[in-house]
Amino acid sequence: MQLSAYTKEFSKNLKLAFPVMLGQLxxxxxxxxxxxxxxxxxxxxxxxxxxxxxxxxxxxxxxxGFSFAITPLIAEADGAGDIENGRSYFHHGIILCAINGVLLFLLLLLAKPVLNYLDQPPEVVELAIPYLEIVAFSMLPLMVFQAFKQFADGLSQTKYAMYATLLSNVVNVVFNYLLIYGIWIFPRLELEGAAIGTLVSRFFMLWFIWEILRRKKKFAEYFRWTKKEFLKAAIFRRLLALGFPTALQMLFEVAIFTATVFLAGLLGTNPQAANQIALNLASMTFMVAVGLGVAATIRIGNQKGLGHYRELRRIALSTFLLVFLIEAVFAIGFILLNDILPTFYIENAEVVLLAAQLLVVAALFQLSDGLQVVILGALRGLQDVRIPTIICFIAYWIVGFPVSWYFGSAERMGSMGIWLGLLAGLTSSALMLYLRFAYLSRKLILSKPVPEAKTNIN
Structure with a gap:
């Protein structure tokens, strides 16, 4: 197949992905x-x-991860023109996400004492606990927001969550400025002020997306609630069957990045601060890949609902190629600007030097990190989540973490060794996930060998 068969899909992919990218950013x-x-x-x-x-x-x-189960189900129902099923998935998804928000808030409060047993600098732990207490409460509005977001994404309406998220950032900046430094009549709360700013912005974000979606005619059918739709065990089981493995996928990846925070903390306060800077910069470029991963889920879900499997494979490969090209640009940028970017965060010379070194490694794993999240999105569109979960565990915790642990000690490579483990884990994840997608897509095509008419749907 010619290259143009894939590149011509770039505009459609970006049209769906761009609002998600901005929202995730x-x-x-x-x-x-x-x-x-x-x-x-x-x-x-x-x-x-x-x-x-x-x-x-x-x-x-x-x-x-649990909320991500909503998007492929909505996308498949939308592709099949089944509003009733789509509405049921949406309503049950809201209930599930609200329950998750409460449970995660309680979990974070119960987990606070863990910080005292991680061999972290005492002054850092003392400052972190009150910050954590406030941010934990923001899980409630954020999880319900996710239900609305994933629903809208499943209908290919990705822009509304973007609006909500970007406006909430304005709210966050304002409250941060007032409360961190004690401007005007507000007290100087420093870290706790930042946490309050995050909390207020997330409540605003939930209110905004609820208000804008319920007023749109396109969503009117989905906002009709009837008693017979509540608490259907079969719907909850299907959401959980997709959501729980997806949550584990995200947990395995986020946990290994979290482990770098703890490992860096063993090296001291400055290495931990440098690690945070590099992670924050890498996470911004990662959100671009997340946007394309959502686009892959939506488009693959649509094609699955239509039964167009050759189109499904071609569209998926177009998203893989697009993310590879975009992440290559970011990788070059990290290498060229590695000495400059950390200076925007802090003036400490040692922290800046350490962060600059980590950005070189971050540049190398941009490609595999972007690819693995988009391939996961495509597999999610196929509603294939169990095997990818096993793949993620193997890649991050059997391959990646041991490398970080061994080479990340102070007597070996320090922070650079920690990040080499990330590189190993992400690269092995991308390779194994691609092999999984290639196998499943070929299997679908062979199950329906009749030539398909091309479709313009998303």
Whole structure:
């Protein structure tokens, strides 16, 4: 097949993915704003945000993973023109996400004492605990927001979550500025002020997406609630069957990145602060890949609902090629600007030098990191989640973490060794996931060898 067969899909992929990219970048921007503002207070507060968020990100990965089950089911129902099933998945998804929000909030509160047993700098732990307590409460509005977001994404309406997220960042910046530094009539709360800003912005984000979706005519049928639709065990089972493995996939990946925070903390406050800077920058480019992963889920789900398997494979390969090209540009940028980017966070010379070294490794795993998340999105569109979950565990915890643990000690390679483990894990994940997708897509095509008419649907 000619290259143009794939490149001609780039515009459709980007049309779906671009709002998701901006929306996901908006989530990261909340952390970026916190890091930039708190970085002015010194290395210890910056390291405390990193430590507190390490637990939050684990909880977040579980909650978002469960919510991801909504998108392929909505997309498949939309492709088949089945509004009734789509509405049922949406309503049950909201209930499930709300329950998850409450459970994750309680889980984070119960997990606070863990910070005292991770051999982290005492001054960092002392600052991290009150920050964590406040941010934990923001899991409630954020999880319900995710239900609305994944529903809209499944209908290929990705722009509304973007609007909500970007506007919530404005709210976050304003409250951060007022509460971190004590501007005007507001008290100087430093880290706790940043946490309150995050909390307020997430409640705003939920209110905004609910308000805008319920007023749109396109969504009117989905917002009709009837008693007979509540608490259908079969619907919850299907959501959980997709959501639980997806949550584990995200947990395995987020947990290994969280492990780098703990391993860096064993090296001292400055290495931990440098690790946080590099992670924050890498996470921004990763969100671009997440956007394309969502586009892959939507488009593959649509084609699955239509039964167009050759188109399904071609469209998926177009998203893989697109993310590879985009991440290659980011990799070059990290290498060229590795000495400059950390200076936006902090002026400490040692932290800047360490972060610059980590960005070189981050540049190398941009390609595999982007590919693995988009291939996971395509597999999610096929509703194939169990084998990819096993693949993620093997890649990150059988391959990646041992490398980080061994080479990340102070007497070997330190922070660079920790990040080499990330590179090994992400690369093996991308390779194994691609082989899985290639196998399944060929199997589908062979099951329906009749030539298909091309479709313009998403």
């Amino acid at each position: 908006g989530h990261v921007m909340v952390g970026l704003v916190d890091n930039l503002m708190i970085g002015q207070l010194g290395p210890a507060p910056l390291a405390a945000v990193s430590l507190g968020n390490s637990l939050v990100f684990i909880a977040l990965s579980l909650g978002i």
